[in-house]
Every structure is written in structure tokens, then in C-alpha cells.
Amino acid sequence: MDLAAIFAVEILYAIASLVVISSGLAVVFGMMRVINLAHGEFMMVGGYVTIVAVRSGINIYIAMLVVAPLVVGVLGVIVERLIIRRLYGRLVDTMLASWGLSLLLIGLASMIFGNTTTGISPPIPGFAIGRYQVNGYSFFIILAAIAILVAMFAVLAGTRAGLVARGAMQDAAMASALGYNPERVYMLTFFAGSALAGLAGGLFAPLLGLVPTIGGAYIAKAFITVISGGASVIAGLVSSAVLFGSTSQIFTLATTPMVGEIALLLIAVVLLRLMPQGITSRFFRGKM
């Protein structure tokens, strides 16, 4: 019974981490058809911002929930203005430029922070379920994932801004004819996506030791989760996170984390091969 509970928590946690890691990329890809390969490095920056803020005396929750998203969001706006804006409609070029950006950020981080691992300890202690020890912070990540999904849904479905954003993504000309500036919509969307990446980086900062190259560990998973998602930003994100999170965690529990990861990647390959149509439909729909 205890073991089953542990398993359930572990699987939920795996799904939640994928949601947290991928949400920023999903917003940017789903709404703007831009694949930001520097997404992992945005998370890395969010992590460093959190650690620096905590060390300079800021409360850890404020550091990861407010400071990191804001700083990375602003970084995202700068990147959008300087690079992404010039490449709209050129999917492959955007991927390449953001890949360059990711290398640039890794280099920058190694120059500033060095190639050593830094970290902070989780603010929530572990506790026991029966004979087993559970990481209390896992629950926090699960809650955060739920909060992110609810917030995304609320913004897209319930606010004027969300409606305009969806409209501009479907038909930029129409939106500008109605008096909305698509450039601003893109900029704000990219801000939101980057801020989500910063938030994710902050949330994971206490869990993993931080090194400048840590983005590589995130980007592949986020990339796969987002691309394999269905035709809509939120439903797609949730469905592929559930599929990948649960299978990889089941394999991890049954064997080793490495097998779990390999299982995730293999499923992604098979999925993309079997359902290229279901996935490409994403390009033609601007639903949530």
C-alpha cells in the first residue's frame, strides 16, 4: 500500500516535471511556431538567478517564483527584439539561431560562474509514508505544474489578452486589421514563454546541482514533449507529459533512470513516426 502510494507520487512527479519544463516552450511553439532551442539555457539562467538572489538574502520562494521569471522574461524580450523578430516564418533558421544563442549563454555562464556545480537546498523537508521516505519538494513541483496549467488556461480562455493572442497567431493580418499590433502580441507571448522557462529553472534549482551545461538535460525532453503534443497548447502538453512522464517513470522504477530516459526517447521516435499527421495539425490550428 505504501509502495503503491510512493509509486503514484513518483509518477505524478515525473509528469509534473515535464509540464513545468515544457510549458514555456509549448507557449512559444504553439502560439508563435517558433522553436526556441535556447529554452534549456533560459531555465539555466533562471536557476542561477534564483541561487544568486537567495544568496543575497532574498526569500527563496520570492526568488524562484518572482525574481527568476521576471529576469528571464526580460531576457526573452531582448532576445525576441534582437534575434527572433528577424526570423519569423523561417522555422529552421529560428532553430539554428536559438541553438547559437544557447551555446552563447552556456559560454557566458561558464565565464561568470565557472564550470563547477552550485546549488541550494530544497526549502521543504522530506517526510515518511510508512517505511518510505518521500521528497516533500516533489509535492511542491506537482502543485506548481497544476498552477501553471490553470493559469495558462485562464489567460488563454478567460482574458482579452489571451483572445487577442490566439487571434493574432491564427491570422496576423486579421488581428492587425482589428487594431491589434501583432508585433506586440509576439513580444508579450515570448515574454510569457521565457518567464515560464525562468520559473521552471527556479523551481528545479534546489533539486539538481546547477552547471552551465544543464540546459541540455532539459531541452531534449521539453522539445520532444512539445512537438509530440496534440493540436493544442494545453491539451497537447498535458497528454504528452502524461504519456512520456508515466512510461519513463515506470521504466525508471522497474530498472534504472537511464533505461527510463531511453524508453522516453524511443517512445518519442515511434510516436512521431506513427502520427506525423496528428502532430503537424498543430501548425494549422490556433486552439489552446
Added chain:
Amino acid sequence: MAKEMKHAFLVALVAAILLAIAPALIGTYTLTLLVIYGILALSLGLIWGFGGVLCFGQAAFFGLGAYAYAIAAINIGESTVPLVLGIATPFLFAAALGAMMFYGRLSDVYLGVITLVVTLLFFRFMNSSAGPQYVIGTARLGGFNGIPGFQTLNVPGTPSAYIIGDAYYYLTASALLIVYLLVRWLLASPFGRIAVAIRENELRVELLGYDARARKTLLFAVGGAIAGLAGTLYASWAEIVTPGLFSLGQSAEIIIWCIVGGLGTLVGPVIGAMLLAYLKFALGQQSVIDNTLVLGAILVLCVLLMPRGVVPTLGTVLNRIYRRPPARRDRPRPAGSQTAATPPERAHV
């Protein structure tokens, strides 16, 4: 066709002279690596620049060639069969992967995802293969530490006659020239022309009765074989193979070489690879600026400012200065296209 091959031989001759005098400036040990990277860049330059297939995982074939060679060399000893396996394994693997992707009619983005994921799979697997159960014949995969201590290339039939030092440099340099000429010949052949035509307009070529999927698969496999050759030569140069060969950073570098060097040419990617690899080597000697940062900045700037690559852009500039302007500059781009993936012009360089 004869004209193009004459041109190719001329290029090869100039390159041979340059490669022969290069040891006067740079040590042959470093030069050998630059030449190997040149071959690797040529493999992606072929399938991306001429086939229009952007592979995010060219490192997978490079690493696969290196591992295949190392494993076979430990099991066999003499290096001739391992060399063949180092080329054949990635060729067959690329053929299988390519068939899966092209017959599935995946578009470029998904092609990118799949090749990237496959590279990661190799990376993860090799990293996790430290245990004693991961053995092929007598070769242990060795996990993170890789496989050291295998037979390096020798004169065929004489395992004790190692090809090392200057001799190894001249061997790799000859390999580069031969591969270049073979690829030029392939591109000048009907197969090559049709491959480029498929990049230009796949539907039209299909409507003329050619099977684009089979042809793309074959071209992809040839690219894999060339990357495998580079991997084999690398293994013998480094005397160790590690999972780092499959890293995303390695894949990124190959793409950067091609972008900087210019797509739609063969010489461009080779020059791009050699220059940037040397730059990385030189930057590695100092500690003020991180070389990842420099590579990243170069990639961003190239995509933004010179999407056709440095070498073709310079060529255009020179053309404008010295000759009549080229026939056509601004062909309209297909909607939603990938500028970098479909270079506007073919150059017979």
C-alpha cells in the same frame, strides 16, 4: 558533366597543394583533426546543402563509425576490416533511419526532432554502458570512460605497421581529397542531379516518375557513410572513443561549420570546419573568452546576417567587384520556407 569534373580536379589540385604546405605552419597532429572535421563537414554539406535534408544528428553517424571501428579493432586486431565496418555500419544505420523518416513523409521539423533524439539515445546509452554486461565480443563499451587501447590504423595486412604521425596526416588528407572528388562525381551523375532536383521540387520529380523517397534515403545513407569514415579516422587519431562523440554539442558544431562555410557548396563546409576547429583550438589555449560563447555568437550572427554562408557571400561580393553580376540574385522564397535549408543557388565548387 565533363566540365564540372575538370573544375573539381582543379579544386582538388589546389587543395592538395595547400594541404601539402600546411604542415609548415601548423603541427600535423592538429592538422589531422582539422582534416577529419573537414570530411565530417562534407558529409552534412552533401545531404543538407544538396539533398535539402537538415540532419540534427550527424554526430550520431560520426560516433557510430568511431565506435564500430574501435569495437571491431579490439575484436579483430588488424585494422582493414574494422575500417570497412566503421563506414558500413553508419551507412546501414543511416539507410534504415532515413527509410523510416522519408517513407513516413516527415517534414523538416520532425526530421530534426528524430535525428536529434536518435543522437541523444546513443549518447545516453553509451554513457550508461559502464557495466561488465555491456560487451561486444571482447570489447567492453566502458560507459562514460569510453573505449581506449584498440588497434589504430595499420598498413593493410601488417598489424604491426601503424600509420601514425605525418604519415597519418597525409593519409587523412588524401582521404579528404578522394571523398571530395567522389562526391563531386556523384553530384555530376544523374543520381546527383536528380537528388538536387528533389531538393528543389520534390513533387515535380515524383510526377516525372522518380521515387524521391528511395533516392533521399540513399543520399542520406551516403552522408552517413562519409560521417562514419570521419569517425573511423577520428578514433584512430584519438586512440580512444567516448560518448562525447554523440553529444548535441558535436552535432551543433557540424551544423555551424556548414552554415559558416555555406550551403550548396562542398568546399565551403570543409573550409568552415577547418577554420572554426582551428579557432576553437586556438581559443582553447587561452582562458579569457569561453570558446562555446564564440561559437554561439558566430552561429547567431551567421544566421542573421549571412544565411547563405560566409563563403558564398564572399563569392558574391568578389563576383560583383570583378565580374558581371550573377544571373539572378533574388529568387522568391517558397512560403514558410527554410532559407538555410534550401540555398538559392548551386555552385560547382
Added chain:
Amino acid sequence: MSESVVQTRGLTMRFGGVTAVDAVDFSLRRNELRCLIGPNGAGKSTFFKCITGMLKCTSGEVWINGHETTNWDPHQVARLGVGIKTQVPSVLDGFTVRENVWLAAHRVTAADGVASRVAEAMERLAVSSLADSMVGSLSHGERQRVELSMILASRPWLILLDEPAAGLTAAEIATLGHIVTDLSRDAAIVIVEHDMQFIRSIAGLVTVFAQGRILMEDQVDKVMADARVREVYLGRKN
């Protein structure tokens, strides 16, 4: 398969809830020249794409020259000796005219005969003077002729043309009429077309599509005089 070289039985194509082609039975005789007309959305282009393999039909059968080609790929259909021209000129912009035509001739001709075949195909479509120009630099009409020249060079016995007159000037349409008549001497031709002037100029049998079905099949003049046809056209357009 008697004397029909193209035959469809119950050919149906649905997109989601919309039935674009609805159980069409169609048949074409050897060396026949046939025009498919109909208002926008009548399903004629979809029907065309199902025959060429560019779309996979929902149900029904397609037979070409005794082969069941239902859901074949375009290159397999082409290999039967079928020349296909798509609605938007599909040519290789980065290649010269000669290279474009070479590509078509290469597959069906022995190496030593390619050059003369290419020259002949360019000559018949009057693009010889443009042989070494990049196709991307040519006008729309010239590109249409290059594409037809490619089709000719591939030696088809069946030619399928989707809106060949679209975007051409009146003079170019007149020339096209001669070209089609010329081509029809050694091949069966199916033309999907809007331009009634053009259809009159090449005569032949006309099949009228409306709402995914064949409304009628007859000589051009009878079709034009038919009340139902007028109704479909006028009812839709105005």
C-alpha cells in the same frame, strides 16, 4: 479492361465531413481528348489529384491502362507513362530550362538519345531559345511551356493537365490550344479547366462536375447550351 485507358469506379473523396468527390464513375478512351469543367468547389481538381496519386481517395477504384492504381504514389502513376501537370506550374526554378527537360527525358530514354529528345521537346514547345536560362527568371507563360515541354519529353501516352490556361494571356491561351491539339495526336489528354473560350478552341468531349458528381458528358456546344449547366454556373457565381 475493354478500351478504357482511365476508369474510376465509385471514386469518393471526403475531407472531414465534406464529400468533395462523390462516387464518380468516369471513363476515358485511348487517344481521347477530354475536358473536365465545373464551378469552383465542384470537385474536379480533387478528382484529378485522386487519379494522379497526389491524394489518396477515401473509397472507390482507379484503373489506368489495365492496372489498378488506387492509392498509388505519384511516381508510380507517372511510371505507367502518364504525364502530369499540376495547377501551379511545378518546375525547378534553380535549374535551367535544358536541365528541367533533361530530368524528364533521362528516365525514359537511353543515355545517347537524351540530348536529341530534350532538343526536340524544347523545340515543339518553342522554348529552345531559353534553353540556358534559369527557369526561375522566366515569365508565368514561359514556365507553363517549360512544364509542358517536360511532360512531352517524358513520352507519355496519357497526359493529365490541371488548369493549364490559368494566368495566361489571350495570345498565350491561343498558342496553348495549338499545343494541346498537337499533343493529342499521340496521347490521350484530360484537362481540368475554367476557361470556356479555351475549351471551345480545342473541342473534344466535356465532362461537367457539380457538387462532387458528374452532371453530364457531351460535346462542348451541347454542354454550353444545357440549362442545367447554366444553372450550376450562374447559380453559383452570381
